[in-house]
Amino acid sequence: MADVVAAHDVSAYYGQTKVLRGVTLEIRPNEVTAIIGPPGCGKSTFVRCLNRLLEATPDARMTGDVFLGEQNVYDMSAEETRRKIGMVFHRPNPFPTMTIFSNVAAGLRLQGLRNQSGIADRVERSLRSAMLWDEVKDRLQMPAVLLSAAQQQQLCIARALAVDPSVLLLDEPASTLSPMATLQIEELIEDLKTHYTILIVTHNLQQAARVADKTAFFLSGEMVEYGKTMHLFTTPKDKRTEDYVTGRFG
């Protein structure tokens, strides 16, 4: 079941440099929320705070609170947080030595699941959710790196879904894909939002306009504006948002 993700006064630092300045944002379930902003504005850092992946970066730290539903993610282990808040990255990153099947099953096996038929069921369900099952069902033992870039990204989505998250963070998931493949991923996002809370980071304004119900605009580590995508693009409240969405900078 999809959960609300709420960030309260989240700041992040790389060494002494503050890259995120007290962001407070609530991401509603069964909606797609987009984060837009120029490069270096803290979009990716923010999503890494939500699933505690920032902790894995040397010299990086964050302050503030992140809630998943009612629960503070710092009351859970980092591993549990990351299973519940899945993430897909800007570049498809299937595990290079594993087959298609093993890639999707990886998260389940890491949890200690040994029931082979149970794992096979979950793999199938995840691949179906990622709209990849029909294309790969006859070649599950093929190396995952032999898939096309778009299929690899769908596989990474399936891998994230296999561990049963309630939230999916997509960090520029189509930035390395062709326009056709991008369209495919966007259709998938539309389909997934009925079951998950989805946050997508994108520098592509048109993409945000196409897929997102709500959009947040980040600039220099601050969240400048947040609201319904339609309003943010057509009647922004802040001058900086207007300048960005009309292409005056960025």
Place this chain on the structure above:
Amino acid sequence: MKVQPNLRRIKSKLWLFLWVLLGIVAVLPVISMVLEVVIRGLQGLSPVVLDQVSASSFGGNLIHAVAGTIVITLWTAAMSIPIALMVGVYLAEYPNYRFMYVLRGLVTTMADLPAVIGGLFAFSFITKHSGDGAIMFSSIALSFVLMPRLIRDTEQILRTVPSVIREGALSIGATKRQLIFYVLLPSCFRLLVRQWLHGLARVMGETAPLIFTSFNDQALTLPLSTFTFAKGATQGSLLEAWGRSFLLLIFVSILLLVSKQISRRVVR
């Protein structure tokens, strides 16, 4: 300035000729050395020569040297690889600890030290000068030579794994230990094995470290026995030295060929 097409073609051909010539100059010594070792080595291994020399046998029995080389190489592998793997993983994956700087400095220094110092160091452990421990102490000596190189290789290989792969594993709930054993090491496995075999092929031919630890067993390994026979400087003993060099070349080539085979992509 516009260069005439003809002049450009001539210049291009001239440069190409130069590169080919340099290539030949670089490869020629290697080819001639291998040919020399093979031709003279085959003579050195002919039954007549072997019979003559084993009668005087000051450089020792051939089987003894072959067996010694294999056993010492295996012991060296058993001692070096697990430790090098652990230390290499530590250096690559736990970069925030201050001890790491000291360790990396130490490893770099050790890797660049002359091999003979490894032998001297192993020699310092020897308390009882008898033939019993020659294999063990020689393996320790070679491990001092091999281990720092393997540590450095392991660290560098692990660092080549893109950060998106690490993040991919962490994002599905992998612990640091799972990330290392389930994703990173399998991803680098073939590269690691290749470096292990290259390293072993290299130490297999080491002579200097064994001077201290062979306990006067002149035929403990193939390179040591080659050295001993070459010192003999008679026609027969020189041929024996070539014969042993040839065998050493075969062993090293086998290791390198196996490493090439293992380098193929491994998928599970």
